[in-house]
Amino acid sequence: MSDPITALAAAGLAPVTDPDVLAAHSQDHAGLVPPGAALALVRARATEDVSAVLRIVSEYGVPVVPQGARTGLAGAATAVDGAVLLDLSGMDRILSIDPVDRLAVCQPGVLNAAVSAAAAEHGLRYSPDPGSWQISTVGGNIATAAGGMCCVKYGTTPEYVLGLEVVLASGEVMRCGRRTAKGVAGYDLVRLFCGSEGTLGVVTEATLKLSPIPAQRLTLAAVFATTADAGRAVTAIMASGAQPSLLELIDNTHLRALEDLRPMGLPTEAAALLLVCADADPAAELAAIEGLCEAAGATEVYRATDAAEADALLQSRRDAYHAMEKLGTVLVDDVAVPRARLAEALDGVQAAAERHGVLIGVIAHAGDGNLHPNIIVHPEDPASLAAGKAAFDEILAMALAMGGTITGEHGVGLLKRDWLERELDPVNLAVQRRLKHALDPLGILNPGKVIAH
């Protein structure tokens, strides 16, 4: 056969070439990353489909872009020119739940929320909780090593991935990892695929670690008049030996945007609101944290009196991004800095906002030192876009200067590929390239993402 589309069709893979469909599947939530022109879309239904697609694209030297729900924020799922888009969202079955070994086996297109719902029937949960948990897939979470609000106590997605089935660039199918709680047989391939954004292989099945649902959880909110006070509270909490199960910060810009979205009595004059949950011995834990917040200068500390009030507070944090969307197009940044430098980073973001004349609000996984500066731009105005991008870059540079990282949890994708070379040393970059070449010698797997050739 003379062309890849004919070959895909002959293999029964029903390639879609309708330009409207391709356009609709060519971007993820990194809306400002320009997509390439895709060649075709294939909707995989089984591992065999993925294997067949990869054999064919290898044969024709055509790039392939694996996609889940395309909720990523760094452009890892963005189309590249001439690519076959490989949609895995239809591989959406949970294959088994084992309550004794506390694991779930599922296909990559299963939604994060669906795993949690299935686990809950056994008193278990799937801990990783990216902001997109209701709409993002397990495969996408693995590909981006997704974080979330749970991480301050419970860690990120890769810590919950025990085993994988992966289709390699050649179309060969491999299993790695294990079903047991522990295992060290050979190199840790599972962790290598986690966060590799589809550039090393395509995940077609995952064995996930489940955890008991904490018996109780309590929530408090603390109001601060200055970012310095809020930062001091976070430092004091983390230095105290406390283990909050959530420690989030909402800045003044977001508080006002949220209150505009839906009035709920948020303190719109505050510099920052901290939300803190505890779930081990929560009454005692929150009593200690409350004292630390007051000592750091909180103007008000209040505990949610019931689960409904706690949920409303946490929902405000989850709605923060949507509240900002009312103000323009949001360019989402994602940096992590040492925890002790949180206040300094918050002030640095505002300085960048003022310098470039753009509006930037920050929500932060404060306990992890992980900030999401949400930069409002108006793409139809080139000056606004340029100013937003300049602020974006300045924030990345600030994070690196603080000993932090250009991406705490969203990944590199296309959005930050050039910045990876500023974070990693040349020897490290060379190793990254050698690994890419070892697993994808033809360079067909999501080319251009994570690392440049």
Next chain:
Amino acid sequence: MSDPITALAAAGLAPVTDPDVLAAHSQDHAGLVPPGAALALVRARATEDVSAVLRIVSEYGVPVVPQGARTGLAGAATAVDGAVLLDLSGMDRILSIDPVDRLAVCQPGVLNAAVSAAAAEHGLRYSPDPGSWQISTVGGNIATAAGGMCCVKYGTTPEYVLGLEVVLASGEVMRCGRRTAKGVAGYDLVRLFCGSEGTLGVVTEATLKLSPIPAQRLTLAAVFATTADAGRAVTAIMASGAQPSLLELIDNTHLRALEDLRPMGLPTEAAALLLVCADADPAAELAAIEGLCEAAGATEVYRATDAAEADALLQSRRDAYHAMEKLGTVLVDDVAVPRARLAEALDGVQAAAERHGVLIGVIAHAGDGNLHPNIIVHPEDPASLAAGKAAFDEILAMALAMGGTITGEHGVGLLKRDWLERELDPVNLAVQRRLKHALDPLGILNPGKVIAH
């Protein structure tokens, strides 16, 4: 210069070639793995020394075997013919402790116990606790991805390694990972080096995650008349949503050996003793676990009345291996099976013992399904050695047949290299080899360990 020893000496690395010194440094605790004849020993004092050694061995095509305290149990630190032994135990400085970011930066030769002691001054601990924690090094723990008793709640060594400085085969020095709580910039090289047994690079510095010391911990012991009852208790505990911070099993053979070593009133008629700790809301947690043990048929459940009694119980678990050493040479096995199959695995080990006429006691990280069958052999008697090795192999085959792994936490080294090919599928093995080749094209880094060429 015409030979590597002259080159090492000229570089100021003071190679030692005294045959007695080389012999003393040629084995780790896998005593039955025969060592090769080393060429020289170099004691590294700094990263520059490691870099210089690797440049020289690369130039001369000579193998290098990185070594810490040589307490490993799989032969990863065993000399190979013609190798330079690279002793990192002198690089033993803790460089910094940061209580807010909860991390320690240290050299690879620092003892695990020394990190914990330094962290304790800040109310923190270094969680990973392999049995060797008082005598093994951080570098060795990282190289073997060491486990321990904490894992059932707190995970294994790799989960506590945030960043590394690594010297590559070429002598180039690389940093990977981060100092921040989260970060996803590029492929996860840190996890690739964890557990790679010095076959991909040599770790010269590590940034480790510290954790708060739990405020309180309570301990109980439960006595079982049959392994089936003990296994049922473990299954019930783990299916209940309980999160014990330790869940260990000592079998009858070990109970008797321990009582012979030092009488302390252990139940020498019992089939198994379970030790359980809890550290979140421990009184309530242990009450629930006590009930589950009784329901599973425990003949006796008692709680340690004070810390001294709890420590004595845990010390008996830690002494189990030494107690067995009084009975002969111990061939230590290490398999993990799905938790629900613990009792079946225990019975399978005893069946293998009877079939081959050898004594095997089992201690187990029961909550992880990770068994250590300690096989007593008398190496001076070829028949005893052959019987022990046959039982050893049978136990590995059993673990694989149960959906488990040939190594839960000790690693592959030389001891189980041939077995790796039975656990991993051919595609996975080919990927492992490609990664090895990508990072060590000349094959000089600890050759023959983990994977065969």
